[in-house]
Amino acid sequence: MSSKNEWWRGGVIYQIYPRSFADSNGDGIGDLRGITARLEHVAKLGADGIWLSPFFKSPMKDFGYDISDYCDVDPMFGTLDDLRQLIAKAHALGLKVMIDQVYSHSADTHLWFVESRSSTTNPKADWYVWADAHDDGTPPNNWLSIFGGSAWQWDTRRKQYYLHNFLTSQPDLNFHHPEVQQAVLDSVKFWLDFGVDGYRLDVVNFYFHDRQLRSNPGRGMPDGSDPAVTAVNPYSWQRHLYDKSQPENLEFLKKLRALLDTKADTTMVGEIGDDDGLARVAEYTSGGDKLHMAYCFDLLGEAHSAPYLHQVFTRFNEVVGSGWPCWAITNHDIPRVATRWGGKQAPLALVKLAAALQLSLRGTACLYQGDELGLPEAEIAFEDLQDPYGITMWPEFKGRDGCRTPMPWDSTAKDLGFSSADPNAKPWLPVAEAHRALAADVQEHDPASVLNFYRRFLAWRRTQPALIDGTMSLLPAHEQVLAFVREHDGQKLLCAFNLSDSAAALTLPAGTALAQPSPMSDGAWTTDPTTVSFAPYGVLLAPLN
Incomplete structure (x- = not known):
């Protein structure tokens, strides 16, 4: 049964980072019930659906992007029944619900990895990417982790290295193994049957690695123009020919699409970090048999001049074919666009221009919570940092916490209305005082606010067929x-x-x-x-x- 209601094509998806959206029980961490209580805000904004960042069981070393159980809710966020109520409320408001799944890697506490690392002969021995050391004990090749250092971690149990493209506690699954592919597809089916409407797929081009484990060629010191990886990160010194974006990925994406097409009105958007992200977006979304849409990082850097954007869209038009983009200008991994494009005191006109531009492009738009308030990047002291990426790369790169601070709902509350149960609760990240004057309650009553601009623009956009398709x-x-x-x-x-x-x-x-x-x-x-x-x-x- 293929989808007939392509709600996602030209639609607007609102990303919710659960830890920071709304806290219903006063523990300082956002949760599913908090999201449910605030869904009217998203519906009134004019979005078509929501994307929920991970809420699955996890040791939280990377705040949910290290999953230990793909088919259950972490108690920190609530229960399966809480999720069921959230989906029902969203559907009643006319909102689709997409969930974030991280299939390139799991947590090292996942039972699959616990078994895999126990020996070289157990049934899941090859479910992860294991390799012997060189004769001198060094790793199998020169692949690097995005979070710093080698992408290979020595394991004393198996006396082998395992691959991790991110934290050492995030071992990479071996998608060359048919049983791994089937296990992933089973988890996709679980949530489809549960009632979700689609998926955001984290680092979707990282699923497969080069079987021969060939080293990546170098490209010298970068010029800092890559929006996906900070210039101080040695990861950007390589051309990533072998550690990701392998041709086998396309066949697995076709299997995923076939499964989603068994349910009406479902969709997938993939995150792509690649040396040529626009080409991968086109490749992964072409033909109607892989991803429905994908986004890369070309609008997520500091560059935003008219000539730069012109060449981005010229390049995309050259390669897009039948593909479909999803354009994001901010998300949970990237400094907020107000600061990234406008500096510490971003002009209001620039903030509104960024919104109008994003919502006028051909494709689907993905908004990040707080975009609609024009929030600037929050300043986080080193001692308050939670993000392991920022802690490792400090001080030249301060990590991702600055865009993850609690959503400001109530300007009069100590915690900006983040916790409905206990306004004195300590949020997991400090609230940003710079956000107080931009809280939703303030903007609600100001016709010239960014919030009301978004509402007007999205309502007008729905009446413009040229902007939808x-x-x-x-x-x-x-x-x-x-x-x-x-x-x-x-x-x-x-x-x-x-x-x-x-x-x-x-x-x-x-x-x-x-x-x-x-x-x-x-x-x-x-x-x-x-x-x-x-x-x-x-x-x-x-x-x-």
């Missing part, structure tokens, strides 16, 4: 303004964004006739029939006759 044609590159035309079934919409902090002018192509600009335009006006003038960070969204 239209083509996207770029206008010529411009030093300050990114401009493109979205077109569907006779509707043409010019989308133009001044990404600079100074005034700009855009000359329209010959024969272009602008109609009255939409109410979503701001800081842009026509000075003559062929020219649009922009204030700094001005936005024009106007139908074309």
Whole structure:
């Protein structure tokens, strides 16, 4: 039964990081009941569905991205019944529910790994990636962990190395083993039968490794332009030809898609970190038999000039084919866009421009909790850090905690309304005082707030077929303004964004006739029939006759 209701195509997905969204029991950690109590906020925003970051049983070394049981809820977040109630509430509000699954690796406390490491002859001995040392005792090759150091960890039980692309406590599953693939598919089916509507698949291009364990070639000191990996991380010194993005991955994705297609209206979005992320997005989403959509990191770095974005979308249009992108400009791994693009005091106009731009692109949009409030990155003291990545890479890279602080609901509460049971509870990360003036209750009553801008834009967007499923044609590159035309079934919409902090002018192509600009335009006006003038960070969204 293939999906007929492609709600995800051109839709809007709202990512919820459970630890930081809402705490219902006063223990300082967000939970499923807290999410359920706040779902009206997401529905009122105008999203089509939610993506829940991991809530599964885990030792929490990487805060849930190290799963010890793929088919159960960690008591920290609640119970299976709490999840069942959350899904029912979401569906009643018209929201789909996607869950985050981490299949490239498990926790080292997972029973599969406990058995696998116990000997070289047990039934699960080859369920993980094991390899002998070189004659001098060094690891099998030069692969590196994203979190620092070698991707190989010595295990005294088996007297072998095991592969871990992230923490040493996150051993990589061996997808070359048919039983591993089946076990993963069984867990996917478990949640489909439970009632979820889809999956966000963590590091989806990391499932398979090169069987020959060939070393990656070097590429020298990076220039810092890779948005996926910080420039101070030696991982970025390699060309990752053999440790990920292997051709066998495509066949497994087809198996996943076939399973999802047994349930109506389901979907998958994959996270891709690759040397050529746009090409992988196109490859993994083409043909209608693999992922429904995927995102990479090209909009998740500091670069956001009009020429940079023009080349990103030019490149994507060259490779996309029948593929479908999901565009994210912030998530739980990346500094918040307000700070990343706008600095410590981001102009309000830039924050709104970023939202309008993301929501005008061809593809699906993925918002991260707090995007709709325009939250800046929180400053976290070293002694308050929780993220192992940041602790390892400090001080040049401060980790991911700055975008994971508690959601600010109530400006008058000590904890910003994070805990409904005990406002004096100590949250797992400090609340950001800089977020107090941006709390949801403050923005609710301000017509000019970022929150109300998102609501208006999403409501208007639903009335624009060209923005949901239209083509996207770029206008010529411009030093300050990114401009493109979205077109569907006779509707043409010019989308133009001044990404600079100074005034700009855009000359329209010959024969272009602008109609009255939409109410979503701001800081842009026509000075003559062929020219649009922009204030700094001005936005024009106007139908074309």
